[in-house]
């Protein structure tokens with residue numbers, strides 16, 4: 611499948627990033643799930659499991675999955691906690707449509723809705739827990755994203771962010787960087803037909819704040835924050851609790 615050409619979004623916190631991020635995910639939506647599995651060699655499933663356990667640690671009655679994409683994370687949460695109300699929101703309708711199809715196939719009831727993470731279409735204090743898996747890095751304003759997470763959470767609620775931090779400055783980090791910067795974009799292009807999306811991925815990871823800095827930013831917004839590195843630091847899960 612050849613996707614329509616899209617320009618590569620800017621990385622880090624940049625103006626006009628959102629429109630290009632939307633165009634990029636709209637173009638690769640049909641191949642996104644396959645690429646996730648192939649490029650992470652299936653390891654993303656264990657990262658998602660870990661993060662889902664953190665989201666469900668206090669048995670929330672309602673969970674919002676921000677930047678839900680094709681809803682993998684929202685569906686994982688619903689599968690583990692069938693009694694919880696699970697809502698996923700994303701600003702790319704093509705990604706959501708694939709998520710809706712998967713939810714129907716799996717017979718899992720999740721609400722998938724269009725919405726911008728930097729201006730969430732939900733009232734204050736309306737969710738017990740919130741997740742954001744591999745979406746946060748794409749935001750054009752990290753602080754604004756965290757402020758929105760904080761706003762829609764109930765006091766005592768927790769936000770769980772799963773992301774790729776910049777590679778660690780060690781041997782494994784260097785090996786990963788090599789894979790990420792050279793091999794991954796080629797496989798990504800072959801499978802998705804997009805020559806931009808999988809060049810954007812490593813560049814956006816390198817431009818992302820290191821875990822300590824993200825935790826600091828979460829604290830500045832009001833969260834009590836901690837984080838844990840997964841698979842030798844290839845992924846990181848940040849947990850922010852909104853004080854009760």
Ligand SMILES: C[S@@+](CC[C@H](N)C(=O)[O-])C[C@H]1O[C@@H](n2cnc3c(N)ncnc32)[C@H](O)[C@@H]1O
Pocket residue numbers: 628631632635646676677678679680681682683699700701702705725726727728742743744745746748749750
């Ligand atoms: C790499 S995908 C991750 C999807 C899913 N969470 C997962 O774990 O597979 C990133 C998603 O973030 C969404 N996204 C990025 N910025 C967003 C924003 N400001 N508001 C809503 N969604 C956003 C994109 O549309 C895309 O679906």
